[in-house]
Structure formats: structure tokens, C-alpha cells
Amino acid sequence: MSQSVTGTTMLRRQIGRKFESLRRAAGLTMEQAAERMDRARATLHRIENGAEHVRYRQADVQQMLDLYGASTADSELLLAMTAATRENKNWWHDYVGSGLPRWFQLYIGLESAASHIRQYESELVPGLLQTRAYAEHVSRLPSGGIDTSDDETHQRAVQLRVERQALLTRFSPPQLSVIINEAVLRRPVGSKGIMAEQLHQTIKAAELPNVTVRVMEFSAGLHAGMTAGGFSMLEFPRDATGREVEPPVTYIESATGAIYLDKPHETAVYGAIWADMTSRVLNESRSMSLIQRVAEEYSRA
Known part of the structure; x- marks a missing residue:
């Protein structure tokens, strides 16, 4: 994925949609997923909406992937995408x-x-x-x-x-x-x-x-x-x-x-x-x- 074209904003929104899709495929509401991960519903909402200030810690990402029963391909993709958000910043972050x-x-x-x-x-x-x-x-x-x-x-x-x-x-x-x-x-x-x-x-x-x-x-x-x-x-x-x-x-x-x-x-x-x-x-x-x-x-x- 080209960071020079889309920046982390677009990447975050794509990450959010993928996590939402996985959660729905697992048959979980946002409230149920938040409870099982001991996270606030508002946190999941921010993740699925691609909020700029969300930090994708690898352990948290892996926990979500495990809960949603993500395939190996989806897991590898989302781990790579979330890692990319930690390595780039948009110009307005200053x-x-x-x-x-x-x-x-x-x-x-x-x-x-x-x-x-x-x-x-x-x-x-x-x-x-x-x-x-x-x-x-x-x-x-x-x-x-x-x-x-x-x-x-x-x-x-x-x-x-x-x-x-x-x-x-x-x-x-x-x-x-x-x-x-x-x-x-x-x-x-x-x-x-x-x-x-x-x-x-x-x-x-x-x-x-x-x-x-x-x-x-x-x-x-x-x-x-x-x-x-x-x-x-x-x-x-x-x-x-x-x-x-x-x-x-x-x-x-x-x-x-x-x-x-x-x-x-x-x-x-x-x-x-x-x-x-x-x-x-x-x-x-x-x-x-x-x-x-x-x-x-x-x-x-």
C-alpha cells in the first residue's frame, strides 16, 4: 500500500473497515467484542472509524484477530497494515x-x-x-x-x-x-x-x-x-x-x-x-x- 498516495488516514480507515468486517463475520456486536477483550466500546468504535489518534499496539491487534477468528491471510495483512501506521505520520501532525x-x-x-x-x-x-x-x-x-x-x-x-x-x-x-x-x-x-x-x-x-x-x-x-x-x-x-x-x-x-x-x-x-x-x-x-x-x-x- 502506497503511503505517499494515501497517507495513514486512508490506511486507518481501511484497517477500521477490515476489523468491522471481521467482527461482524464472527457474529459479535461491538459491545460483545469490547467486553470479551476488556476494552471500552468507545475504543472499538474509534478503531473501526479509523480515528487518527488510535495506537495499534501489536498485542492488541493480535487479540482482536484471535477473537474474530481471522484467517492467516487476514491476520498477516492487518498486522502489516497496523505496523505501517506506527512508522509514518502525516504532515499536519506537527x-x-x-x-x-x-x-x-x-x-x-x-x-x-x-x-x-x-x-x-x-x-x-x-x-x-x-x-x-x-x-x-x-x-x-x-x-x-x-x-x-x-x-x-x-x-x-x-x-x-x-x-x-x-x-x-x-x-x-x-x-x-x-x-x-x-x-x-x-x-x-x-x-x-x-x-x-x-x-x-x-x-x-x-x-x-x-x-x-x-x-x-x-x-x-x-x-x-x-x-x-x-x-x-x-x-x-x-x-x-x-x-x-x-x-x-x-x-x-x-x-x-x-x-x-x-x-x-x-x-x-x-x-x-x-x-x-x-x-x-x-x-x-x-x-x-x-x-x-x-x-x-x-x-x-
Whole structure:
């Protein structure tokens, strides 16, 4: 398995799905398995969900494999996969303990492994497109995961947001498709100069071959995104046989945590919401014209 392509986040999610499959094949509920191993149910839940902070100690892994009656082939595979998580770390691990919420760690890993990211934002410019000055103001807002009163923590949060943007210009970058509400353009964040810079930066980003930015005008009226709020939909590369290495994930963030949806019926709902919005949103050319016009208004003010 290529760590350079998927990182430990994808690996952990695959490990989690394999352990879940083995547990179900053994006819055990999560509660039953936890009781037999003298482990907390929450611990098994984190393992099966691929949580970033889970440590796969070899003795613990072997205990699970024995309990589930894993075959020799499955045991060898999972022992190798879990060992790999102890030998690698993702680039954002340097930020852990300095304000990066644990529930956001998983998203960054998935984002860096995605082949296509679709985002709808109703209030703010998406993090992957923010200028440093814009991010400075956004990161000062109260959040359940960041101590905004600590300047060092704040600066690291801003730096993380800026470093994430290298994703868009790396070798084999993901396709980023963004829809933003017109309110994102109209509501000032910081000074008018900061807004002008931010909108020009958005236009520049949209010039990349892998980035599209479209605007949902106020005049579009009612659209499905109004029932959903901001969200991100991530799709992942396929292997040599054409199979997805990971199922699509929809990410929804709040002030105190996040929801990751990967069941087919859940992703189908957000796919329908996205389809409705794309039928009502401005095309790329008209979106760029509107963003440019608003940027000039800020510049003249």
C-alpha cells in the first residue's frame, strides 16, 4: 500500500473497515467484542472509524484477530497494515496539541487523499482559497477546537490553513469544485482591502485547471443548499481495477465537532443537493465576472 498516495488516514480507515468486517463475520456486536477483550466500546468504535489518534499496539491487534477468528491471510495483512501506521505520520501532525481539533485531523487527511472535492459554502470563502489576511480574521472567531485567545495557537491555525492550499498545486492535485453563496462576496471580513485581495485571490485560484468556482446569486432564490448549510463531498482515486480505494465521504462541520457521512443513502442525498445547486448556480464565466465586479467595488471604496 502506497503511503505517499494515501497517507495513514486512508490506511486507518481501511484497517477500521477490515476489523468491522471481521467482527461482524464472527457474529459479535461491538459491545460483545469490547467486553470479551476488556476494552471500552468507545475504543472499538474509534478503531473501526479509523480515528487518527488510535495506537495499534501489536498485542492488541493480535487479540482482536484471535477473537474474530481471522484467517492467516487476514491476520498477516492487518498486522502489516497496523505496523505501517506506527512508522509514518502525516504532515499536519506537527499541529496536533497546538489547537488543531481531533475531529478535524481526519478531514485534513481525507482532503489530502481525495481525487475530487466538492464544496458549498454559504458564509465564508473555503479554507483552500483563503488569503492569509482573510484567514487571520476567520481564525479569531470562537471555535470549539481552538483557543482563539492564545496568539501562538491562532498563528499556527492560520499557518495550517495556508499550508493546506499546497494541495491544489501539487503533482496530481484533486479536482476542486466550489459553489459559494453571493453573501460570501458581499459580507466584509476585515477591511475592504482584505476583501478585494481575497476576491482577486479567488479568481486567480479559479484559473488553475483543477479548480472551478461558481456563485449562487441571491436572485437564484430557493435552492437545496439552503436546507443543508455548508458541506464538503470527497471522492477518492480508483485502483488498477477501477474500484474506489475509499467510499465517498460527506463532511459537515460545526463549532464543536464534525459529522462524516459515508453510507450510500447519505452521500446520495448530498449528491442530489449538489445537482440541484449546479442547475441554479452561475456558470464559471459569469461567476468570475461577478467576483471581479465586487472586488472592484471593494477596491474603490
